[in-house]
Amino acid sequence: xxxxxxxxxxxxxxxxxxxxxxxxxxxxxxxxxxxxxxxxxxxxxxxxxxxxxxxxxxxxxxxxxxxxxxxxxxxxxxxxxxxxxxxxxxxxxxxxxxxxxxxxxxxxxxxxxxxxxxxxxxxxxxxxxxxxxxxxxxxxxxxxxxxxxxxxxxxxxxxxxxxxxxxxxxxxxxxxxxxxxxxxxxxxxxxxxxxxxxxxxxxxxxxxxxxxxxxxxxxxxxxxxxxxxxxxxxxxxxxxxxxxxxxxxxxxxxxxxxxxxxxxxxxxxxxxxxxxxxxxxxxxxxxxxxxxxxxxxxxxxxxxxxxxxxxxxxxxxxxxxxxxxxxxxxxxxxxxxxxxxxxxxxxxxxxxxxxxxxxxxxxxxxxxxxxxxxxxxxxxxxxxxxxxxxxxxxxxxxxxxxxxx
Numbered sequence: 018x019x020x021x022x023x024x025x026x027x028x029x030x031x032x033x034x035x036x037x038x039x040x041x042x043x044x045x046x047x048x049x050x051x052x053x054x055x056x057x058x059x060x061x062x063x064x065x066x067x068x069x070x071x072x073x074x075x076x077x078x079x080x081x082x083x084x085x086x087x088x089x090x091x092x093x094x095x096x097x098x099x100x101x102x103x104x105x106x107x108x109x110x111x112x113x114x115x116x117x118x119x120x121x122x123x124x125x126x127x128x129x130x131x132x133x134x135x136x137x138x139x140x141x142x143x144x145x146x147x148x149x150x151x152x153x154x155x156x157x158x159x160x161x162x163x164x165x166x167x168x169x170x171x172x173x174x175x176x177x178x179x180x181x182x183x184x185x186x187x188x189x190x191x192x193x194x195x196x197x198x199x200x201x202x203x204x205x206x207x208x209x210x211x212x213x214x215x216x217x218x219x220x221x222x223x224x225x226x227x228x229x230x231x232x233x234x235x236x237x238x239x240x241x242x243x244x245x246x247x248x249x250x251x252x253x254x255x256x257x258x259x260x261x262x263x264x265x266x267x268x269x270x271x272x273x274x275x276x277x278x279x280x281x282x283x284x285x286x287x288x289x290x291x292x293x294x295x296x297x298x299x300x301x302x303x304x305x306x307x308x309x310x311x312x313x314x315x316x317x318x319x320x321x322x323x324x325x326x327x328x329x330x331x332x333x334x335x336x337x338x339x340x341x342x343x344x345x346x347x348x349x350x351x352x353x354x355x356x357x358x359x360x361x362x363x364x365x366x367x368x369x370x371x372x373x374x375x376x377x378x379x380x381x382x383x384x385x386x387x388x389x390x391x392x393x394x395x396x397x398x399x400x401x402x403x404x405x406x407x408x409x410x411x412x413x414x415x416x417x418x419x420x421x422x
Contacts, residue, residue, distance in 0.1 A: 044113065044380055053078040053112040053136075055103045055127055057090040060141060061118035065093060067369040068116075071376055080106040082229040083247075085222060101229065103127055107134040114166075114379060116372075117141060122256045123235045125150035129157040132165055139375050141170040142270070143262040143399055144392035148421060151396050158389050168375035168385040169392030171270035175371035179386070181345035181362025182275050185337075193336030193353060198272055200317045200331075202264045205324040211293040212301065212321040213251045219244055245296075252297035254407070259299025261286070261399050265317045268330055270387060270395045271341070272315075276332075280394050281307040281315070284401035285411045292322045305402045397421075 044050065052068055054061050057079045068074050079090040080103040087099045100106040107115060107130055114137035117127050125145055131138050145151035158167060173179075185191055206212055223244045230242045237255040240246060250256040251263065258266075272278065288303030301322065307315040329342040337349045337357065345362035349355075367373075371386065378385045397414070404421055405412045415422045 048380065049073045049075055050376055050379060051075050051077040051111055051113045053080065053106045053109065053115045054090070055080045055106060055115055055117045055131075056119035056141075057081040057086040058118065061116065062090065062093065064116050064118060064139075064372065065090075067372045070367075070369040071373050074376065077111050078106045078109060082232045083223075084227045085220075102232070104130060107131045107136055112136060114139065114375075118170075120233075120250045120256045121146045121258060121262055122237050123233075125154050126235060128154050132157050132161050132167075135165070137166040137375075137379050139168045139170060139372065140392070142392070143258060143266040143396050144169050144389075145396040146256075146258060146262070146400070148397060148400055148419070151393055151400075152419070155389070155393060166375060166378045166385060167389045168371065168378070169270075169387045169389065169395075170371065171267055171274075171387045171392065171395070172371040173267055173271040174274050174387040174391070175366070175374050177364030177366035178271070178341060178345050178362065179275060180364040182339060182341070184362070185339055185345075185347045185360070186275065191337050191347065191349070191354070191357065192332070192334035192339070193350070195276070195313055195332060195334040197333045198313060198315045198330060199333065200265070200268045200272075200315070200329070201326055202260070202268065202317070202319040202328045203324050203326045204321050206321070211295060211297075213249065214293075214295070215248055218248045223247070249297070252295075252299060254298050254403075257299060258399055258403050260301070260303060260319050260321065261305065261402050264319060265305060265402070266395050266399050268317065268328075269315070269398060270391060272330065272332065273395055273398075274387065274391050276311075276313075278313070278315075278394070279310050280397045280414050280416070281401060282310050283308040283411055283413045284398065284405050286402040286406040288406065300406065303406070305405075307398060307402070 052074060054065060065076060068076060076094045076097050078098040078100055079087060080100040081087050091099055106112060115131050116139045117124060118141045119127060121143055124140060128138055128140055145154055225242050228247060233247055234240060246253060284307050286303060286305045288300040290297060290300050291302045293301060302320045305317040309315060332339040335350065336353045337347060340346045340348060347360045349357035374386045401412050401414060401421055412421050
């Protein structure tokens, strides 16, 4: 497809050619990989546990804008250096790779700076908050000539489900012509505990002298200090893409990867804030439709007030279906394949598999399970959905201009 075919050709090489990559330590198959964590919040510290589950690794540093988080991180890894500015961490020669686990609006600049500093990068999802940021990141990534490993944190791409699905896709006659992918993601919480609400973190010591507010804002619109915005950043469009970036991106990345799907031709998103009138801007109940250039219609329905339907995806072909929930199943369409029987995937997976894949690629080479280009396509698709919702219209992707129109 056009967007994939021209991924390299449309890079702004005039900018990328001026980048000066930092020195790179050549790593062997048995070398210890020294990792710095940018963003020591809940997800960043969860990934510390994943690092520790992988052999021959070391946490050498933490960077965060909030001093209380750095104090917690120092207690967890006493030997690690503490940095109030992530740029200090990425310029530390004792760091080989970084994990970026910050709010989505900060990803682009931190990614670009880390690549320019000569670090391998594991970047939490979604990759970029805007099209402009995604392009900026692409220019730096291609300017680096892929000398450094980049893994986007869509961890489903490293689960055993990938192996199961590819087994069923290996014979095209099992699925036939795929025309639709129906995805859903439903959650529920107690009525007094809204999704993403973390009031316990709004403590009296969350003050401007302990939080670098300007660093948190980054390139987002200026705002007076607001502890609620910092703690509940997922509520606000300036820093987050809401459930589309948090949840749909995870499910979409799995199928964009296994089916090698391109950026959508168009996107339509409807919904609203039906549950929690607590000042949030992002909707809690949504329906997204993506028209794919491969002649596949992708739908995603999500609600955060009832978990009866759970989380699942159905890939629908003329000869059969792949159903993915807690496990993967193949179900034949008897009208076209009466000879085939239902089958269940059984490949196991481990929580740290995605990070382990990142480390393996650093040591041994090869493409990671969720490479930059996959994260790029998913980011654009998610941005299209959000823009459709906010503008109240169907939006389209112009592959020549590489813009949402």
